[in-house]
Amino acid sequence: MTALLEARGLRLAFGGVRAADGIDLDVMQGEFLAIIGPNGAGKTTFINMATGYLRPQAGSIAYEGRPITGLSPRAIVRRGIARSFQLPQLFTEHTVLENAALAVAAREGIWSPLAPLLRPRWREEAAALLGSFGLAALADIRADALNEGARKLADIAMAVALRPRLLLMDEPTSGVAAAEKMGIVETLVRVLREARVTAVFVEHDMEVVERFADRVAVWSQGRIAALGPPARVLADPAVQREVIGIEKAGAPPVPAAGEGGHA
Amino acid sequence: MRRAEPLLALAAAAAMVVAALAAPWLKFVLTIALAKGMAALGIMLLLRAGQVSFGHALYVSFGAYTVAFLAPTLRDSLLLLPVAAAMATALGLVVGLFVSRYRQIFFGMLNLALSMVFFSLLEKLYHITHGTDGIRVALPTMLGQALERTSFEWAIFGVALALALLFGWFARAYLDAPMGQALAGIKTRETRLEFMGVPARHVLLSAYVLSALMAGCGGAIIAMTTRHVTPLLAYWTASGELVFIAILGGAGGVIGPFLGAVTYELVRVYAAAILAEAWQAILGTVLLLVILFAPGGLWGMLAALFRRRRAA
Numbered sequence: 001m002t003a004l005l006e007a008r009g010l011r012l013a014f015g016g017v018r019a020a021d022g023i024d025l026d027v028m029q030g031e032f033l034a035i036i037g038p039n040g041a042g043k044t045t046f047i048n049m050a051t052g053y054l055r056p057q058a059g060s061i062a063y064e065g066r067p068i069t070g071l072s073p074r075a076i077v078r079r080g081i082a083r084s085f086q087l088p089q090l091f092t093e094h095t096v097l098e099n100a101a102l103a104v105a106a107r108e109g110i111w112s113p114l115a116p117l118l119r120p121r122w123r124e125e126a127a128a129l130l131g132s133f134g135l136a137a138l139a140d141i142r143a144d145a146l147n148e149g150a151r152k153l154a155d156i157a158m159a160v161a162l163r164p165r166l167l168l169m170d171e172p173t174s175g176v177a178a179a180e181k182m183g184i185v186e187t188l189v190r191v192l193r194e195a196r197v198t199a200v201f202v203e204h205d206m207e208v209v210e211r212f213a214d215r216v217a218v219w220s221q222g223r224i225a226a227l228g229p230p231a232r233v234l235a236d237p238a239v240q241r242e243v244i245g246i247e248k249a250g251a252p253p254v255p256a257a258g259e260g261g262h263a
Numbered sequence: 264m265r266r267a268e269p270l271l272a273l274a275a276a277a278a279m280v281v282a283a284l285a286a287p288w289l290k291f292v293l294t295i296a297l298a299k300g301m302a303a304l305g306i307m308l309l310l311r312a313g314q315v316s317f318g319h320a321l322y323v324s325f326g327a328y329t330v331a332f333l334a335p336t337l338r339d340s341l342l343l344l345p346v347a348a349a350m351a352t353a354l355g356l357v358v359g360l361f362v363s364r365y366r367q368i369f370f371g372m373l374n375l376a377l378s379m380v381f382f383s384l385l386e387k388l389y390h391i392t393h394g395t396d397g398i399r400v401a402l403p404t405m406l407g408q409a410l411e412r413t414s415f416e417w418a419i420f421g422v423a424l425a426l427a428l429l430f431g432w433f434a435r436a437y438l439d440a441p442m443g444q445a446l447a448g449i450k451t452r453e454t455r456l457e458f459m460g461v462p463a464r465h466v467l468l469s470a471y472v473l474s475a476l477m478a479g480c481g482g483a484i485i486a487m488t489t490r491h492v493t494p495l496l497a498y499w500t501a502s503g504e505l506v507f508i509a510i511l512g513g514a515g516g517v518i519g520p521f522l523g524a525v526t527y528e529l530v531r532v533y534a535a536a537i538l539a540e541a542w543q544a545i546l547g548t549v550l551l552l553v554i555l556f557a558p559g560g561l562w563g564m565l566a567a568l569f570r571r572r573r574a575a
């Protein structure tokens with residue numbers, strides 16, 4: 001297995017807050033890597049740096065062996081990295097179908113001034129995509145009329161429509177109703193596996209992490225506190241105490257860094 | 264309503280021809296209205312991106328002065344028009360490369376500022392532009408034919424009508440196409456465009472250049488119709504007038520700006536004749552009412568009526 005994304009020594013501070021305080025991480029080709037950790041640990045900041053929204057103050061990021069540090073979001077998308085957002089970023093005055101079709105158009109070529117966006121081929125692809133996310137019934141609703149869960153899914157669908165090789169998802173299941181969550185994640189995972197997409201996802205639901213992640217990275221105060229297979233990492237008392245919030249009385253403190261696998 | 268647009272546009276065009284036949288002075292008013300409608304259509308494209316240009320009189324006047332300067336040498340209106348269009352487009356590209364970096368109030372004010380710079384150049388460079396006196400435009404030929412005045416006015420009216428239909432058709436397709444839909448995406452979620460690999464600035468730039476082209480053509484038609492250009496064409500009130508027309512007509516469909524322009528010109532002519540100084544107060548009140556009660560403009564009101572009748 002080779003590393004698709006290599007982050008080395010990423011640092012970024014906002015005033016006194018160290019949102020990234022020396023992040024080293026290899027995302028391996030084809031894996032599903034979950035990121036867990038408390039709010040404010042710097043999970044979103046990592047995704048923002050990897051997708052060009054924020055520029056690290058130190059460190060480097062390489063994708064497929066080539067440096068991408070400091071490139072614009074646009075340039076990074078063109079290399080094959082897409083992302084979805086913790087707060088869904090939809091075109092609120094467009095319908096859900098148009099949102100998805102715009103993503104298809106972004107991939108296929110936006111610069112056509114006369115043929116309609118909803119040309120048959122793109123409309124079909126967009127509709128099929130929405131179907132696989134369980135959004136078919138909402139296709140003709142304006143995006144700002146969706147509930148939070150559906151907005152989240154539409155947001156991910158738009159990232160998937162770009163056909164990335166690496167997809168970074170920021171809390172894909174937050175806001176999705178608990179009853180639907182597992183079904184949706186299963187579909188998402190199937191879609192991504194079929195398309196051989198490598199995925200990194202920030203997740204708060206440990207059941208999702210256990211079932212779908214190949215590895216899990218534990219974020220804590222801008223650092224990676226633990227990294228490895230979910231079964232081992234989630235069983236770690238320190239991780240449970242600090243991150244998941246399950247206090248195990250009397251558990252000995254475990255050194256934070258240097259845990260497991262690929263750090 | 265959308266499906267009915269082409270038919271409605273053709274019907275409106277026919278109605279305008281009839282009106283111009285019935286009352287010859289209307290021909291002049293309607294030609295000017297069509298010219299301003301084109302410019303307002305360009306404003307409307309930018310409105311779709313959530314951007315308001317308070318400086319598009321720059322392109323109208325640039326097109327108009329291009330005609331005035333070149334009329335003695337090029338002579339033919341069907342040469343002057345494309346040359347003026349090309350000049351305005353080129354200026355739109357140069358200015359657009361700069362202003363497309365800005366949004367909202369900065370976008371609006373930069374456009375205003377640039378148009379005011381051009382206004383003062385037109386005023387101050389007397390030996391070139393004849394200052395506030397302006398430049399008279401000799402009667403151009405049409406397809407090499409020297410026409411007498413009335414025939415020429417008919418010809419220019421026809422050209423304006425054809426161009427309005429062409430721009431309307433194009434803008435309608437454009438707004439439905441990926442470029443136009445991405446343009447509307449600038450208004451709601453510009454960052455998403457960037458994260459889809461789409462350069463939002465270029466999307467806005469292409470609409471901007473298109474709007475400059477339309478305004479430039481409008482200016483060329485105004486110059487050939489009034490046959491006299493003055494710096495007032497570039498004054499900020501002229502830019503404001505275009506925004507007024509676009510909002511009055513409504514940004515919901517490509518007929519809106521033309522509806523707004525015809526209404527505006529007719530109210531202006533009638534009200535000015537009857538009420539002299541009060542016509543601006545009337546227009547102001549109308550705009551206020553539109554903004555408060557019919558944000559979709561006249562076109563939005565028509566569309567709503569249409570829907571209700573079909574539902575009934």
Ligand SMILES: Nc1ncnc2c1ncn2[C@@H]1O[C@H](COP(=O)(O)OP(=O)(O)O)[C@@H](O)[C@H]1O
Pocket residue numbers: 014017018019037038039040041042043044045046219
């Ligand atoms: N653009 C920003 N400006 C200032 N502070 C920020 C910014 N982005 C993140 N932060 C801060 O950095 C820390 C990490 O934030 P974030 O990466 O969003 O955490 P997480 O996603 O793990 O909840 C937080 O303290 C947050 O307030």
Ligand SMILES: [Mg+2]
Pocket residue numbers: 043044045086170
């Ligand atoms: Mg976050």
